[in-house]
Amino acid sequence: MISYSSHPFVKPDHGMASSVAELIAEKTDAMPAGERRAAQALMANYPITGLRTVAEFSAQAGVSPPTILRFVSRLGFQNYADFQARLQNELAAQLQSPLSRATDGAETDATPFVAAAVDNVRETFRHLTDRQLSAIVATLSNRRGHVYLAGGRFTDPVAAYMAAHLAIIRPGVLHLSGQDSNRRDRLIDMGRNDVIVIFDIRRYQDSLLHLAEAAHKRGAQIILFTDQWLSPIARYARHVVAGRTAVPSAWDSVVSLLVVAEALMSELTRKPDSDAARRISALESLREP
């Protein structure tokens, strides 16, 4: 497919070690395990952790205080104070010119892949109206029937993810996992009040089409998550979410579909007539004692 660069994950290279972050990136390979944990903890929320005390730093990294000191020493600093001074100077310089950094980040994304994924999400939501989303939320709120979820080869995990949340928010949620037999058996229970959420992106799977067809004949409402070229299931679907899936990769991306699913779960939980909060606390009390 498209090869944007001979080197993987290319980012703009600012020369060598102009910042502590780059210094760490260079040397982290040649570090022992403990110091590498320190580096990872620091990079996880850079540079705040480095501004705290050695004890706090070490606690967050899960290592002993001396390991932190060895870590800064390996980076080339004479003592912890010098290290912190360097971080503070970087921070000061960064805070003084927030605009230049903001435009830097906004224009050139980390990698072509990330840029494409972000574009996909934005574009997906640009083509989704609030009315559509609200309608789907309303459909999923209907307590008079069950909600079934199913997906294809690569989208079934997305269905499972959505089912995991939905099962907490409301009762009667069932994830129809991979096996066709399992799906067929559940079909006989489907009726007019039921909803089935199907994820199907290219290459569209016949088994899902058959499932949708059968569910449709039984009167179930179909919510379809597909790509921008629309699965044939769209013919039977009550609601269609068309997400952008193209990325510079050999594989398609389901990120945009996942964001839509998460946004729906968020709204569903926020809904006034939803007793999600009560169910969550009830489930937690069931789990702990």
Add this chain to the structure above:
Amino acid sequence: MISYSSHPFVKPDHGMASSVAELIAEKTDAMPAGERRAAQALMANYPITGLRTVAEFSAQAGVSPPTILRFVSRLGFQNYADFQARLQNELAAQLQSPLSRATDGAETDATPFVAAAVDNVRETFRHLTDRQLSAIVATLSNRRGHVYLAGGRFTDPVAAYMAAHLAIIRPGVLHLSGQDSNRRDRLIDMGRNDVIVIFDIRRYQDSLLHLAEAAHKRGAQIILFTDQWLSPIARYARHVVAGRTAVPSAWDSVVSLLVVAEALMSELTRKPDSDAARRISALESLREP
């Protein structure tokens, strides 16, 4: 409207002033001369000066150390440590979403949720170096052992998604689904050449920690996908991917972790010494005839 769920960095409110800067603006008029000089010095390059020691702060303001402490006390803080903690928390919150301001000026995103998700993805990759990603790709390329994948309550689908792709790219891929017994049984097979990919975001699950611990003891390399607050598994991990998961929702978002996983799969497939292309076509010919 928006309920930012319980958050490690959320701190007690010291009145109606939302930030220390506003607090100073309110009270600076009613201050004695020396303390006012302290306030001015702090505001001159906020908040760096407040993060230094009392002695340095006092030197920069041209007053004595006790004056700094009286200044802090007048702001309502009980001691200097509380004051610095508050400043650090503000800074952390500000650094966590530096791009949101940039998107404010440009195009406003469809919903706060989408904006947060996009920021999360960008921020996650800003903290991930090329070298880290390449190292993970290299680790996952090692054919001399197996690759196991496991996840928590909501992240297990992400593990499954990654496993679905990885199983096509290379042999020896195994998704350790939910059941602990299943996981325990597989542990005895793990050795020095094996890799285990674990997804664990808050609330961190003990079962995953035990799994990681055991795998680590057996010499397996751990690749950890977690949130920015770092699962305790980070202690045992060879590689740590710290994704941003905070969104204006009752649930956390795994979108950033998914994007990282997809980016890794993309690179892994593109790799020159990967026979992914051959495997893909071979598998397709197995399915169709």
Add this chain to the structure above:
DNA sequence: CCGTTGCTGTAATGAATGATACGGGATTGA
């Protein structure tokens, strides 16, 4: 002009921090 009040700096103290020496334990190579 003097007494009072309030602000500020110097000095001393106890706590907490960064730094170091040492021994156990894991890892690596032969």
Add this chain to the structure above:
DNA sequence: TCAATCCCGTATCATTCATTACAGCAACGG
């Protein structure tokens, strides 16, 4: 498998830090 090396954590030390007490000083009102 064994030995050498390196790594890491516990315990300890010296230092620095924040904090408090106290005295000098200026400002203000009587």
